[in-house]
Amino acid sequence: MYKREVGAAVAKKVKVEGDSAxxxxxxxxxNSETPKKKSKNHPLTKEEKAENRRIARERIFVxxxxxxxxxxxxxxxxxxxxxxRHSLRTSLICxxxxxxxxxx
Numbered sequence: 001m002y003k004r005e006v007g008a009a010v011a012k013k014v015k016v017e018g019d020s021a022x023x024x025x026x027x028x029x030x031n032s033e034t035p036k037k038k039s040k041n042h043p044l045t046k047e048e049k050a051e052n053r054r055i056a057r058e059r060i061f062v063x064x065x066x067x068x069x070x071x072x073x074x075x076x077x078x079x080x081x082x083x084x085r086h087s088l089r090t091s092l093i094c095x096x097x098x099x100x101x102x103x104x
Contacts, residue, residue, distance in 0.1 A: 017059055068097060 010016055016032040018025055025032045035052040038044045044052070070076040072093045079086050 017055065017062075019059070065097070069093060 010029060012029075012031060014031065016022075016025060016029050018032065018034045020035050020037050022032075022034050023037065025034060033055060035055050036044060036048045066075065074086075074090055074093055081089075
């Protein structure tokens with residue numbers, strides 16, 4: 001999802017958590033959280049590093065799901081079939097993943 005689309009696509013009460021590539025998202029979506037970046041002349045404080053670790057601990061679950069879904073290649077590569085069926089196939093793949101979770 002692109003930064004400019006998040007403001008319109010996500011409700012204001014939903015919390016958006018992004019990686020450091022989404023540093024400017026706070027200007028568009030007030031309820032957002034991204035890790036702090038260090039610069040060459042301004043290293044991160046201990047509090048900022050602890051906050052970045054907390055954000056990473058929350059995001060890792062989503063990143064693991066994304067990695068598992070990429071094994072089906074629908075998220076990892078360009079989709080070359082009819083656009084109309086993309087949503088259906090993505091939903092089916094997510095259903096398969098959720099079914100596997102229940103079996104564990």
